[in-house]
Amino acid sequence: MAHRRSDVLAHAVALLDTHGLSALTMRRLGSELGVQPSAIYHHFASKQELLAAVADEILARGARPRTAVAWPDRLREVCTELRLAMLACTDGADVVATVWAFGLGAAGPVSELEKVLADAGAPADLAAVASRTLLHYVFGHAFEEQTARQAVSLGAVDRPLESLPDFDLGLDLVVDGLRARLA
Amino acid sequence: MAHRRSDVLAHAVALLDTHGLSALTMRRLGSELGVQPSAIYHHFASKQELLAAVADEILARGARPRTAVAWPDRLREVCTELRLAMLACTDGADVVATVWAFGLGAAGPVSELEKVLADAGAPADLAAVASRTLLHYVFGHAFEEQTARQAVSLGAVDRPLESLPDFDLGLDLVVDGLRARLA
DNA sequence: ACCTGAACACCGTTCAAGT
DNA sequence: ACCTGAACACCGTTCAAGT
Numbered sequence: 001m002a003h004r005r006s007d008v009l010a011h012a013v014a015l016l017d018t019h020g021l022s023a024l025t026m027r028r029l030g031s032e033l034g035v036q037p038s039a040i041y042h043h044f045a046s047k048q049e050l051l052a053a054v055a056d057e058i059l060a061r062g063a064r065p066r067t068a069v070a071w072p073d074r075l076r077e078v079c080t081e082l083r084l085a086m087l088a089c090t091d092g093a094d095v096v097a098t099v100w101a102f103g104l105g106a107a108g109p110v111s112e113l114e115k116v117l118a119d120a121g122a123p124a125d126l127a128a129v130a131s132r133t134l135l136h137y138v139f140g141h142a143f144e145e146q147t148a149r150q151a152v153s154l155g156a157v158d159r160p161l162e163s164l165p166d167f168d169l170g171l172d173l174v175v176d177g178l179r180a181r182l183a
Numbered sequence: 184m185a186h187r188r189s190d191v192l193a194h195a196v197a198l199l200d201t202h203g204l205s206a207l208t209m210r211r212l213g214s215e216l217g218v219q220p221s222a223i224y225h226h227f228a229s230k231q232e233l234l235a236a237v238a239d240e241i242l243a244r245g246a247r248p249r250t251a252v253a254w255p256d257r258l259r260e261v262c263t264e265l266r267l268a269m270l271a272c273t274d275g276a277d278v279v280a281t282v283w284a285f286g287l288g289a290a291g292p293v294s295e296l297e298k299v300l301a302d303a304g305a306p307a308d309l310a311a312v313a314s315r316t317l318l319h320y321v322f323g324h325a326f327e328e329q330t331a332r333q334a335v336s337l338g339a340v341d342r343p344l345e346s347l348p349d350f351d352l353g354l355d356l357v358v359d360g361l362r363a364r365l366a
Numbered sequence: 367a368c369c370t371g372a373a374c375a376c377c378g379t380t381c382a383a384g385t
Numbered sequence: 386a387c388c389t390g391a392a393c394a395c396c397g398t399t400c401a402a403g404t
Contacts, residue, residue, distance in 0.1 A: 140319025
């Protein structure tokens with residue numbers, strides 16, 4: 001019955017996938033692994049640490065090859081990968097954004113955005129601001145989209161999905177602001 | 184010992200102000216009012232409904248007069264008011280952003296942003312995208328700033344506040360993207 | 367209108383002890 | 386290295402009943 005850290009993590013991600021964040025409790029995770037809740041603490045020091053590992057796994061799972069060469073397309077590629085990775089998992093946006101906000105992980109996308117901007121000739125402070133602005137946009141948009149999607153699927157609300165503003169349109173708004181500064 | 188809904192709400196806000204979101208529980212709120220937790224449910228159907236009222240109160244408390252006439256300055260005014268209102272209260276950004284994301288309230292700022300953009304001649308879809316992009320930026324920035332501030336004040340982290348990107352700089356990025364489309 | 371008392375069904379976390 | 390068993394200190398919510 002011995003589990004490794006990776007077994008516990010895999011089951012945590014599966015639990016999130018199938019039943020959402022509210023089902024991802026230490027007690028439920030333990031019982032589904034046939035183990036006491038306290039046994040999880042042998043592998044993860046806290047639920048926060050577990051969630052950080054889950055967030056990193058969500059991002060790793062959503063990795064896609066990079067093809068674009070121009071910086072605006074590179075930015076779009078990173079943002080789109082991040083968005084799709086979060087949307088691919090129940091409550092994925094909530095988990096990744098929370099883990100990022102508390103500085104516990106999920107730092108990959110922002111450092112990649114910063115690198116793309118630095119390579120495009122942006123000074124460090126502009127790269128820092130712009131990468132975080134893009135990240136906040138992707139988080140906010142994905143969180144809203146996911147919340148609306150789930151509200152509809154639960155029959156709680158009949159607001160149609162089409163009323164949500166388009167993802168790429170908002171992205172272009174920020175990219176255009178950047179273009180003016182990097183020209 | 185009879186309390187009105189407004190008494191309960193006022194104490195909930197005070198509790199948030201002084202001890203943060205983790206202290207805002209139905210049980211603690213009840214005990215500080217000298218009442219059973221179940222008594223709160225006479226005034227609010229659920230904790231979510233209470234939180235929505237708290238978020239609206241945070242925004243109402245932070246209201247400031249509008250002075251700008253040009254639309255870019257109007258946008259900045261609304262975003263700055265929203266930001267300061269959230270920062271003025273412990274975990275204010277978390278509460279307001281969560282309530283907004285779940286469609287339970289805090290809709291004032293976004294509809295005001297949409298109105299400013301419509302008056303500036305933006306088509307409805309651009310106004311919708313841009314207002315949400317701005318909102319996501321303000322939420323994300325404020326949440327990060329507040330989280331970092333609290334981490335520092337708790338001595339948990341020594342990352343200095345100055346390393347945070349400037350609020351107005353990110354705002355200008357989006358405004359410039361808009362300027363190109365409204366010229 | 368406003369509240370009590372008691373229950374229901376949960377949480378995260380700690381820790382001595384076991385194998 | 387991995388886990389048990391039991392406890393500690395909590396949660397939100399419901400509901401019949403009281404004033």
